[in-house]
Amino acid sequence: MIRYIQESRLEELFRILSRRGPLYLPLAEGPSLSFRPWSEGAPVDLKTVNSTVSAKEIFLPREEAYFCYRRAGRELALEPLEQEAANAVAFGLRACDLRGLEMLDRVFKDQDPPDGLYLRRREQTAIVALACAEPAPYCFCSLFGIDPARAGGADLQAWWHGEGLCLKALTAAGEELLSSAGELLHEGPAGAEEPPRVETGNFGLKLEGLPAGLRERFDDPVWEELYRSCLGCGACTYICPTCYCFDLEDFGHQEKGERYRCWDSCMFREFTLMAGGHNPRPTRKERVRNRFLHKLQYYPERYGEIACTGCGRCLRSCPVDLNIVQVIRALGGESR
Amino acid sequence: MAQDNLNRDQATARIRAAVTQDLLSGRISLLLGWQKGLFWWRSRPLFARSQQDLERLVWDSFCAVNLSRYLPEELSIEERVGILVKGCDARAFHRLLQDRMLDRERVLLYGLPCPGMLDYRLLAEAGVKEAEQMLEEGEELVIQTGGGEERRPRTDFLLEKCRLCSHPDPVVYDQLLLPPGEPRMDPASRFQDLEARERPTPAERYAYWSGELQRCLSCYACRQVCPACSCRECFAEQQEPRWLGKGAGLNENMLFHIIRVYHGAGRCIECGECQRACPVGIPLLELSRRLAKDIEELYGPYEAGMDPEAPPPLLTYRPEDPAAFPEK
Numbered sequence: 001m002i003r004y005i006q007e008s009r010l011e012e013l014f015r016i017l018s019r020r021g022p023l024y025l026p027l028a029e030g031p032s033l034s035f036r037p038w039s040e041g042a043p044v045d046l047k048t049v050n051s052t053v054s055a056k057e058i059f060l061p062r063e064e065a066y067f068c069y070r071r072a073g074r075e076l077a078l079e080p081l082e083q084e085a086a087n088a089v090a091f092g093l094r095a096c097d098l099r100g101l102e103m104l105d106r107v108f109k110d111q112d113p114p115d116g117l118y119l120r121r122r123e124q125t126a127i128v129a130l131a132c133a134e135p136a137p138y139c140f141c142s143l144f145g146i147d148p149a150r151a152g153g154a155d156l157q158a159w160w161h162g163e164g165l166c167l168k169a170l171t172a173a174g175e176e177l178l179s180s181a182g183e184l185l186h187e188g189p190a191g192a193e194e195p196p197r198v199e200t201g202n203f204g205l206k207l208e209g210l211p212a213g214l215r216e217r218f219d220d221p222v223w224e225e226l227y228r229s230c231l232g233c234g235a236c237t238y239i240c241p242t243c244y245c246f247d248l249e250d251f252g253h254q255e256k257g258e259r260y261r262c263w264d265s266c267m268f269r270e271f272t273l274m275a276g277g278h279n280p281r282p283t284r285k286e287r288v289r290n291r292f293l294h295k296l297q298y299y300p301e302r303y304g305e306i307a308c309t310g311c312g313r314c315l316r317s318c319p320v321d322l323n324i325v326q327v328i329r330a331l332g333g334e335s336r
Numbered sequence: 337m338a339q340d341n342l343n344r345d346q347a348t349a350r351i352r353a354a355v356t357q358d359l360l361s362g363r364i365s366l367l368l369g370w371q372k373g374l375f376w377w378r379s380r381p382l383f384a385r386s387q388q389d390l391e392r393l394v395w396d397s398f399c400a401v402n403l404s405r406y407l408p409e410e411l412s413i414e415e416r417v418g419i420l421v422k423g424c425d426a427r428a429f430h431r432l433l434q435d436r437m438l439d440r441e442r443v444l445l446y447g448l449p450c451p452g453m454l455d456y457r458l459l460a461e462a463g464v465k466e467a468e469q470m471l472e473e474g475e476e477l478v479i480q481t482g483g484g485e486e487r488r489p490r491t492d493f494l495l496e497k498c499r500l501c502s503h504p505d506p507v508v509y510d511q512l513l514l515p516p517g518e519p520r521m522d523p524a525s526r527f528q529d530l531e532a533r534e535r536p537t538p539a540e541r542y543a544y545w546s547g548e549l550q551r552c553l554s555c556y557a558c559r560q561v562c563p564a565c566s567c568r569e570c571f572a573e574q575q576e577p578r579w580l581g582k583g584a585g586l587n588e589n590m591l592f593h594i595i596r597v598y599h600g601a602g603r604c605i606e607c608g609e610c611q612r613a614c615p616v617g618i619p620l621l622e623l624s625r626r627l628a629k630d631i632e633e634l635y636g637p638y639e640a641g642m643d644p645e646a647p648p649p650l651l652t653y654r655p656e657d658p659a660a661f662p663e664k
Contacts, residue, residue: 034616203374228381228406229406231405233555235555319613321379326374
């Protein structure tokens with residue numbers, strides 16, 4: 001059954017959903033858009049495609065503490081940190097965000113043992129996917145078989161219709177979200193049983209030969225050209241929905257502190273810097289190659305799928321316009 | 337900007353002709369310029385080594401990337417590098433020269449007076465989706481929208497770094513390829529907008545900058561793109577001693593940005609690449625310009641990157657320099 005809510009009443013819906021726990025929504029921060037816990041009056045933007053930083057940060061935050069440590073004399077005590085409230089809702093994820101989560105799931109969730117921090121956030125968060133009414137010029141998710149109007153792995157699918165949102169539960173958790181909204185929701189309008197079909201462009205790319213053809217291309221001269229303009233910043237990796245590298249650090253001093261993890265980027269020199277000073281990826285060339293081979297070869301060889309969702313964030317945000325489309329083209333993946 | 341009545345295609349052809357000659361004769365072994373990017377509103381750096389490469393060269397309203405940043409590394413590979421310089425690229429060149437990051441004799445500068453580069457975000461807000469919807473006619477943009485044709489001043493659509501630029505014409509070159517343009521602003525009054533947005537108390541300043549910096553991703557794009565950031569190893573990534581935690585909390589972000597901007601005080605050429613590069617749109621140019629303004633108030637008029645013989649105020653000592661912290 002399709003339910004419907006007027007756009008003007010969304011604020012009331014957010015109020016209800018946020019009673020359960022943190023409600024993550026795309027919030028405007030200056031010209032940027034990120035998934036953040038909603039609070040009264042927060043600048044929600046459910047129209048712009050896509051958020052500047054991907055929705056991965058709901059599940060793999062920029063930084064996250066494991067535990068606190070305390071030392072008294074020779075005694076060392078580890079104290080688990082207070083867990084965040086359960087029953088979070090992530091609202092407004094796009095189909096490409098969901099595909100990105102699938103990729104992270106394989107790395108953090110579907111392992112033995114799974115990653116506890118990730119698993120907890122994943123299991124405690126209900127996901128409301130929002131269909132894209134119109135793709136952005138950067139979008140090319142159709143290349144990866146993603147339907148921007150139908151997200152896999154969501155509990156609830158939402159789509160714009162007239163002056164409001166249609167809502168369709170996909171799981172029991174989705175049903176529960178709908179029933180919690182009670183009388184705020186009306187019966188869906190006739191003729192709006194499904195989100196309208198949307199397709200993105202694909203920049204003329206083809207994926208045949210990926211990843212198999214890349215094994216022999218590690219020393220291809222094409223990398224020599226591609227890395228030249230790269231500045232060596234980590235913008236692409238931090239906004240990317242499928243980049244998941246992190247680092248561990250301690251914050252504090254000998255007596256007291258906490259151990260946390262935070263995002264890390266293979267574009268940084270010290271990412272592979274070893275004790276003693278050796279660096280197996282000494283220049284930007286090796287680092288650029290690694291980033292893109294991880295997407296196009298290493299991840300697919302291990303998990304069976306190219307680690308790109310076509311979300312277009314690296315196309316939009318790279319300050320020198322070096323992005324995965326350019327790389328796939330340079331590697332010959334362009335249909336002529 | 338009326339450029340000798342040359343349109344951009346003709347200008348591009350003139351530039352291409354000039355640099356082709358030098359590349360073919362071996363006067364330079366590499367040319368740093370721009371080529372079309374993935375979208376019509378993007379131009380990306382071009383590293384041209386052949387005539388074939390030069391066919392991709394463009395000079396249009398989207399050549400925002402400051403190319404001088406690439407010079408130190410390219411000069412470690414190439415014998416003699418040619419580079420196209422706008423006003424900001426030229427001042428960045430002076431910055432690098434003054435910081436002894438490059439050898440003047442091994443660089444050939446082709447000057448391009450800059451009309452200012454356009455910001456796609458502003459164009460999109462005005463309803464421009466395709467290149468065909470936007471026509472440049474001198475100082476005006478002719479925009480086709482559903483409702484018809486609209487004429488708007490080109491300056492309405494400039495990147496902020498270009499809107500605030502006080503020297504669009506290159507301040508150094510070996511050869512000027514296009515005729516000089518009209519200045520867009522008087523350098524002496526370049527901080528007027530900051531005065532209008534003064535935040536008088538430390539509490540207000542702290543609140544404002546906390547709000548902006550809390551979303552910093554620590555991606556370091558601002559540092560990587562900066563022609564004044566020349567440390568071989570940035571304090572932010574030094575392992576021993578460890579100055580800065582790797583987390584993305586407000587404390588780390590603020591410490592990083594304060595140190596970054598103080599390192600640039602009196603040296604920053606105000607090219608605004610930090611702000612353009614920032615993926616989350618932090619107004620970093622304002623931060624740098626606030627310091628530039630302080631420097632002027634403390635040490636007298638100074639614009640970094642204008643004259644390589646004029647040392648930055650904080651790198652010199654004069655007995656009459658103010659000694660006390662100003663009371664603000």
